[in-house]
Amino acid sequence: xxxxxxxxxxxxxxxxxxxxxGKEFCRPGVTVHYPRxxxxxxxxxxxxxxxxxxxxxxxxxxxxxxxxxxxxSACPSGCIAVTRAxxxxxTPEELKAIAEAEARGEKPKRPAPPKAxxxxxxxxxxxxxxxxxxxxxxVDSIGFSNxxxxxxxxxxxxxxxxxxxxxxKAAARKAEPKPAAKPAPSAAPEAAPAPAASPxxxxxxxxxxxx
Amino acid sequence: xxATISFDSVLHVVLALVGVAVFxxxxxxxxxxxxxxxxxxxxxxxxPYEVGPQGILQAVADALKLIGKQxxxxxxxxPLLFWMAPVLAFFPxxxxxxxxxxxxxxxxxxxxxxxxxxxxxxxxxxxxLLLAGWGSNNKYGLLGAARAVAQSVAYEIPLLLAVLAxxxxxxxxxxxxxxxTQGSMPWQWNIAVQPxxxxxxxxxxxxxxxxxxxxxxxxxxxxxxxxxxxxxxxxFGMFFLAEYANMIVAxxxxxxxxxxxxxxxxxxxxxxxxAKVYALLLAMMWFRWTFPRVRFxxxxxxxxxxxxxxxxLNLLATAFVMKL
Numbered sequence: 001x002x003x004x005x006x007x008x009x010x011x012x013x014x015x016x017x018x019x020x021x022g023k024e025f026c027r028p029g030v031t032v033h034y035p036r037x038x039x040x041x042x043x044x045x046x047x048x049x050x051x052x053x054x055x056x057x058x059x060x061x062x063x064x065x066x067x068x069x070x071x072x073s074a075c076p077s078g079c080i081a082v083t084r085a086x087x088x089x090x091t092p093e094e095l096k097a098i099a100e101a102e103a104r105g106e107k108p109k110r111p112a113p114p115k116a117x118x119x120x121x122x123x124x125x126x127x128x129x130x131x132x133x134x135x136x137x138x139v140d141s142i143g144f145s146n147x148x149x150x151x152x153x154x155x156x157x158x159x160x161x162x163x164x165x166x167x168x169k170a171a172a173r174k175a176e177p178k179p180a181a182k183p184a185p186s187a188a189p190e191a192a193p194a195p196a197a198s199p200x201x202x203x204x205x206x207x208x209x210x211x
Numbered sequence: 212x213x214a215t216i217s218f219d220s221v222l223h224v225v226l227a228l229v230g231v232a233v234f235x236x237x238x239x240x241x242x243x244x245x246x247x248x249x250x251x252x253x254x255x256x257x258x259p260y261e262v263g264p265q266g267i268l269q270a271v272a273d274a275l276k277l278i279g280k281q282x283x284x285x286x287x288x289x290p291l292l293f294w295m296a297p298v299l300a301f302f303p304x305x306x307x308x309x310x311x312x313x314x315x316x317x318x319x320x321x322x323x324x325x326x327x328x329x330x331x332x333x334x335x336x337x338x339x340l341l342l343a344g345w346g347s348n349n350k351y352g353l354l355g356a357a358r359a360v361a362q363s364v365a366y367e368i369p370l371l372l373a374v375l376a377x378x379x380x381x382x383x384x385x386x387x388x389x390x391x392t393q394g395s396m397p398w399q400w401n402i403a404v405q406p407x408x409x410x411x412x413x414x415x416x417x418x419x420x421x422x423x424x425x426x427x428x429x430x431x432x433x434x435x436x437x438x439x440x441x442x443x444x445x446x447f448g449m450f451f452l453a454e455y456a457n458m459i460v461a462x463x464x465x466x467x468x469x470x471x472x473x474x475x476x477x478x479x480x481x482x483x484x485x486a487k488v489y490a491l492l493l494a495m496m497w498f499r500w501t502f503p504r505v506r507f508x509x510x511x512x513x514x515x516x517x518x519x520x521x522x523x524l525n526l527l528a529t530a531f532v533m534k535l
Binding site: 007014017018020021022024025027028029030031033 | 249251252253254255256257260497498500501502517
């Protein structure tokens with residue numbers, strides 16, 4: 001008997017479901033008819049595109065990356081290749097000091113290589129956008145870009161030199177006339193540098209046709 | 212029924228059949244488009260958009276594609292049964308439209324056993340599904356067919372009980388007379404007296420027409436496409452058209468029995484009939500994109516443990532009240 005009443009009470013959930021879909025039916029659609037309509041920065045912000053390096057807060061052209069190689073080993077597709085930056089060349093004075101120290105039989109102190117990447121290449125054609133690298137990065141130096149316009153006609157177009165890309169992006173942002181403090185999603189006000197800025201921010205080899 | 216069959220009446224029926232075929236064909240296109248638009252809007256997509264303004268030619272393009280496709284029969288399928296099934300699915304449906312009173316003047320064949328005719332010929336659909344599943348030598352087809360039979364046989368009973376309650380009340384099986392006894396205002400329709408029968412009819416009609424959430428015979432996630440897995444081109448197209456035609460019939464009968472047919476406030480006429488039918492069709496699409504598909508045991512439980520006892524009780528109550 002109790003189960004009968006419960007079943008009848010549960011019927012109400014059907015009405016709730018219908019009310020939800022009915023309400024959604026009446027709301028405007030969220031699809032952007034892309035070539036005919038412009039994609040708003042807000043909807044582009046939720047796009048998880050090819051990964052990119054994130055710069056230091058103070059020096060946006062320099063990546064936060066410490067070349068720990070965790071991302072390289074975490075990547076299931078092997079699409080990330082990082083090399084450490086070489087140690088800085090000792091100046092003539094330092095060379096002299098080292099030579100003297102060696103002559104004295106001491107162990108000279110050579111300049112250590114910096115904790116920074118020398119090269120940082122990323123092959124988007126292999127990437128499955130799983131986000132393991134984003135998750136594993138200890139210094140939050142990797143993030144998904146939201147570049148929805150990336151286009152390429154050759155395989156090589158999808159191999160990115162991320163360091164160069166980061167530098168280019170930082171330069172582009174510097175050139176921009178300060179469109180608020182929003183970070184990545186290139187909060188370009190529609191009028192000014194939007195069409196010019198976004199292709200320049202695109203991938204490394206960027207043929208990113210605007211057509 | 213008249214024992215003598217005059218040339219005029221035969222001509223009338225033939226003309227009506229041609230008209231019905233046109234009506235079904237056009238409605239097939241219209242409903243496919245409407246279904247996809249409704250699905251789109253519920254999921255906040257635009258739905259078909261590119262072919263023609265707002266995509267209105269999409270259904271036409273799809274129909275042309277279906278017509279142009281090659282008909283393929285699996286190697287070891289039974290040729291006779293395999294090709295008979297789509298024909299058997301589609302053509303009896305046309306008959307079902309004959310006794311429907313679209314308006315007092317617009318009735319294909321005003322037969323006094325119209326309700327019986329519809330219920331009898333609606334049974335052909337099950338046979339067609341069974342033949343399709345059996346004849347295509349495919350395990351998914353066979354499973355779909357088995358489900359279709361179990362489901363249709365089960366849901367026919369509460370459907371009949373709901374219809375019978377109205378027939379008891381009205382004392383007639385003629386669809387025009389059933390409309391005639393109802394008034395123009397919504398509270399004069401049969402739904403005001405028989406809300407439970409209306410609900411049972413609606414649920415059973417969903418089950419009978421294999422519509423979601425009772426679309427188990429063609430459950431795509433389990434059975435690829437169920438009974439019509441092996442059909443291509445117009446073979447599939449016929450099943451498709453038959454499904455939509457069956458939906459129209461179910462909604463039309465529901466309109467006639469419970470919603471006052473062509474009667475409505477202000478001005479009676481065929482527009483009221485069509486408006487009610489399309490509103491019901493829209494509700495069916497709304498259900499489809501809201502409710503998840505039920506499991507097979509849930510489907511049968513709902514039928515045997517709820518609809519059937521409720522239908523019987525409703526019928527008994529109706530009979531009791533009528534006797535008083």
